[in-house]
Amino acid sequence: MEETFVPFEGIKNDLRGRLMCYKQDWTGGFRAGLRILAPTTYIFFASAIPVISFGEQLERNTDGVLTAVQTLASTSVCGIIHSILGGQPLLILGVAEPTVIMYTFMFNFAKERPDLGRNLFLAWSGWVCVWTALLLFLMSILGACSIINRFTRIAGELFGLLIAMLFMQQAIKGLVDEFRIPQRENPKSIEFIPSWRFANGMFALVLSFGLLFTALRSRKARSWRYGSGWIRSLLADYGVPLMVLVWTGVSYIPAGNVPHGIPRRLFSPNPWSPGAYENWTVVKDMIHVPIFYIIGAFIPATMIAVLYYFDHSVASQLSQQKEFNLRKPSSYHYDLLLLGFLTLMCGLIGIPPSNGVIPQSPMHTKSLATLKHQLLRNRLVSTARKSIGKNASLGQLYGNMQEAYHQMQTPLVYQDPSAGVPGLKELKDSTIQAATSMGSIDAPVDETIFDVEKEIDDLLPVEVKEQRLSNLLQSTMVGACVAAMPFLKKIPTSVLWGYFAFMAIESLPGNQFWERILLLFTAPSRRFKVLEDYHAAFVETVPFKTIATFTIFQTVYLLICFGLTWVPIAGVMFPMMIMLLIPVRQYFLPRFFKGAHLQELDAAAYEEQPALPYNLAAQSEFGGGASGIGEGEILDDVITRSRGEFRHTSSPKITSSTPTPNKDLIMHQSPSLSFNSRMGEVTTEYSPRSGARGPYSPKSREMKQSTLGKSPLNPESKQQERH
């Protein structure tokens, strides 16, 4: 994406790119079959639960003018519209905490003005939305998003960690409050005598830690050793919602012996209670707002517009990180334009607007990467088995798999066809080499030589099932929550706090900032363990002292931002602090760090995200009926263990030759590396699978190569750029 500020240019480019794949966005989604429900359910819970909690918060803060019904309605309506008309369907929309804080501030302002008051609050905030929408239109038309590439990794990851901290803070605060008397309730009720309050608090600890622990465990079910494949698969896909159900069930066990209000449960009016709909006709009242306040609404509107511009773009950016190897183009400008329309609509019907949310958006992409991996895997396994059944040679086998793989690729005429086809090349080379040493390449293979499931796990690159269906479905399900309110109200609030902590923890893996903080606390004698795992390139190329200085600077900056959120009104402007990082990164940091080091530590800096080329052949994807047999923990890696750079598993067995490692390597080299470094180069001999996932594998070399832009999948990709 060029930094062009020609009006409408950005929107035009976005539209051109996304229209090209619009049809495939739908067909691809439907072809995935029932499996699409796994990411859908996962994101639905991640989306709905915080929105309900924010609704509850908003209800307390606005004397009941806005409730969870409105926040759910906004999330659902905006989500459905975005999933159909939006540019980037990976982006998840929802009412977010900053919106809640802004609306609280606006309510406090309005209720003290006699000519506004509680009654005209929604009408006035309607005007705020009108101004906000205008500003968003302006920004998107003038190409404000083309500076998105200046939001480097440092800014995005700091923001991600800040959101995680806010979620965790909410979880802790919620738990502490379980020991106190809630404001809303009658403090004379039986459940608020000290003994029941203490009991309620302890029960809340049990429920929330129970949910947190079991949810985290269930996400890793695929690599469990026990239980049959489909149970593990089911648990990994649907474990989190299931655990919410289970712990809600547990909360009813002592129901006979404890008062009605223990444990405390979600509070929200039913959508059919009187007055729940009075906000929908707010547009009628908007003309009653005094002109002075209509103009004054421009002030909060600028703040919200900046906030949304930042939030929406960064959420979109984080869901399209380079490591995901996305194949469809981004759509920052057009999505900002659409957000303007959505804000306008929400303002006119008197509900708080939604915008792109973190961590749900990157969570969405990750869960779709898992889905795509499963689909590709099942297809290739069946192809390989069929070939072996026909006594094919190793050469034919790879031919067939190559073909099947290409058929699964998203076709798109938009891309440069000269880029060549990505594929299974390296694996072919190395395994053929092995086969040659054993006999002839033309001899029939059997499963003793070619262990189908293992080979294919190693073979597959990270790819994402990019489509619109999961987003549409999850938004619809959020809408259904409004009707299902009587059931939702059975969930204990403590389960909610556990879920908040779960979301905070789930958003950490893959965040290099977080990995670097952990590295600071890693004992020097244990740093070699980081090298044994999948790790980002900087671990090997940047001196430890530089990493430490950079990380400490970033941590201090993070803590300042976090502190700012506690300042009553100015707190809403914490995104400004993060936007300030752009000049800091561009002009301040280069004075203290070497350019090459900064480049490594802040990997996305000023670098175009090369789109991977598409295959033009016809496509067809297997789905639905595919069984869940033997899905390895490789999927868990994709979801939970991914460290910053995503795994490029396409060539685990290549014979790599790299020059002598940098002299100022930061850590105790792992023994095998140190051994070899004397010999000038790392030469890993082919040995059957021994290096596939074990420690001391040549993975680290690959990782480095790939982050330096030479994806092993497609070395030419650097030359192509998105427009």
Place this chain on the structure above:
Amino acid sequence: MEETFVPFEGIKNDLRGRLMCYKQDWTGGFRAGLRILAPTTYIFFASAIPVISFGEQLERNTDGVLTAVQTLASTSVCGIIHSILGGQPLLILGVAEPTVIMYTFMFNFAKERPDLGRNLFLAWSGWVCVWTALLLFLMSILGACSIINRFTRIAGELFGLLIAMLFMQQAIKGLVDEFRIPQRENPKSIEFIPSWRFANGMFALVLSFGLLFTALRSRKARSWRYGSGWIRSLLADYGVPLMVLVWTGVSYIPAGNVPHGIPRRLFSPNPWSPGAYENWTVVKDMIHVPIFYIIGAFIPATMIAVLYYFDHSVASQLSQQKEFNLRKPSSYHYDLLLLGFLTLMCGLIGIPPSNGVIPQSPMHTKSLATLKHQLLRNRLVSTARKSIGKNASLGQLYGNMQEAYHQMQTPLVYQDPSAGVPGLKELKDSTIQAATSMGSIDAPVDETIFDVEKEIDDLLPVEVKEQRLSNLLQSTMVGACVAAMPFLKKIPTSVLWGYFAFMAIESLPGNQFWERILLLFTAPSRRFKVLEDYHAAFVETVPFKTIATFTIFQTVYLLICFGLTWVPIAGVMFPMMIMLLIPVRQYFLPRFFKGAHLQELDAAAYEEQPALPYNLAAQSEFGGGASGIGEGEILDDVITRSRGEFRHTSSPKITSSTPTPNKDLIMHQSPSLSFNSRMGEVTTEYSPRSGARGPYSPKSREMKQSTLGKSPLNPESKQQERH
């Protein structure tokens, strides 16, 4: 040990063997320095906490005649005497659950007899002890323990698992009782109104799960990635006692807001309260017991004698399992004789007798194996560093290390000196081979070639620091508990339940019966993972169906035994059921299983435990001041991950050649094995350290070799036998 029933022969042999190493038992202990405190503290807690809890139980059951003061006193006095005069100092003595059940039964019998009653109960139980002692004398003199080798793995492991189940049952029962009104207390107290009872129960859940979780985590601290070496080492060594302290501290956090009795804490009279000592003069009352009851005391005495004979011998056996590579001889007969004297003494001073306990005794040996590993490691690391500093060649380096290793060996003239010296041979061979390929063996080595800490971890065999000091110290500390009763009473009972669950879980790893149960639940597609880990030989040599049948039979048997413990009086005799396993194993099982399979599944069957030979050279051991740098997770393996057979880490890099694997291999072979099996043999090429601990290493082969009797350390050991 031969099955000889010549009177006194067994005792004579035991005494001869143990006297030979008696001096070294003490010098060795003192030379270990301060580090001896780690296993001491670990076992002290494992010993004291259940004894206190059993004391509490006994107090309820005997109307306060016997309390925790008496059970602690018995455990301490018997433990001190056994550690000084006993044969096998690895054996831990204590008042056990069966003793509590027997005493409860005896009290219920006595209190209903007008001519005995509560007052003469202790005097009468003194007579029971007299008879028990006589029976134990008789058994030990007549050589009853020489059939100990017929207690094969099947019996010992079943008993171990049964004890784990009883501990877990006690933990669950204790937690459930936290929600109820305890019998002893006044049910009208404020803390027993429903709300406080519910609060107490929930608080108990938090405390016990908190303790369980953190204690289990802290045991694995050595392999943590974060924190400096000494903190990790400290946590691994003292984490469990520390966590008891921490959670006791946590239990005081809400002290201001809750009634005094929440959470419930340990209950015991202080030893200086009036009446706490009245039992000590019970010998005066023994003449007042009617002659009829003196004779009748023979009946419970036989039951206790059989129980003690079994418990004591099996506890001793489990603490001397083959995998520990013990170097000092066993002492079953002499220890049983001493137990007779201890029982007599306890009976005469009116306290319940102690006997050898499970799981504490094997826990003791395991913790001493960790200690020995640390001592050996520190010594060898410093020797290697010194040699490298002097520019020694690889040959010299190994010479020096070999010498240091031998100096660390326990000297004992008793052993056959022709057996050769155990040592570091295989490692030398393989590394010299590597060195040759790189240049000359006489060239100076540096740490790039020879990674000191890694090499040495791989090099060390499992050895146990066999000495008397840790046992003496822990018994003394148990005695000090009597004085420290006011502090112990601050521990919440819920922390105790968490600790019980911890003990049950800690006793599972290394129990092959348990491993086999887990194997039954392992998904077929995941069985190759078992092969990647350290595993027992049977996994590779016995068909899965046979393993399954055998395990299901054993499980049913276990459940019958567990059911028996619920039967009011007959329940005490559950050891009979386990002794019944001897004929079952000898005559019944061979009809259903092949001999070779039984041999593998029940590895210790009818096989002498070959004593490893001793080096005669002078010894000296480093201790105390040795630093805890870089202690690897290999220690955690020793403690927690050991699977049945202990790791023989002495030759991880040998080039092994084994014939084509058995055709009816039970599981999906791991790919590397299946690949190679076509080629007739497993040839693992030397590659620097890549196979050291990674998956698909040749470890499984070695394990097999070693369990088949050919210890890689010393192939000749099979020919030597203990007499």
